Amino acid sequence: MPAPAFEPEHIAISKSKGIKIDWKDQHHSDYPLAYLRDECPCASCTGAHGTPPQKSNYSAENRAAAGKELFPMYKPSLRMLEVEAVGSYAIRIDWSDGHKTGIYSFDHFRKICPCAECKTARKAVATR
Numbered sequence: 001m002p003a004p005a006f007e008p009e010h011i012a013i014s015k016s017k018g019i020k021i022d023w024k025d026q027h028h029s030d031y032p033l034a035y036l037r038d039e040c041p042c043a044s045c046t047g048a049h050g051t052p053p054q055k056s057n058y059s060a061e062n063r064a065a066a067g068k069e070l071f072p073m074y075k076p077s078l079r080m081l082e083v084e085a086v087g088s089y090a091i092r093i094d095w096s097d098g099h100k101t102g103i104y105s106f107d108h109f110r111k112i113c114p115c116a117e118c119k120t121a122r123k124a125v126a127t128r
Ligand SMILES: [Zn+2]
Pocket: 040, 041, 042, 043, 044, 045, 046, 099, 101, 102
């Protein structure tokens, strides 16, 4: 019987930086905070219940802020307040912007892996 498709070997969590996962198949993923928040898989962020998606756009805001001398004062920097395991298949992240409904399954983590190799693979699928 085959093991689950993607299993983490080791997970390193930095509440102010992001999450790194070493996978059992020797793959390594490094998720910056803003990217993870933007890829929140919950129903309100993805519009799963027929409502318009409320996707955040922290990655783009970070890029915009980086081009200026001062960071916008109205927006405290994003961080994770709490990270908790959900069974053995997922983790739930409690964000500093009050959002806490996102349950990130390891399948989802692997699907959104930002490394060059996975990005290329996703692009190939999208243009097929
Ligand atoms: Zn969400």
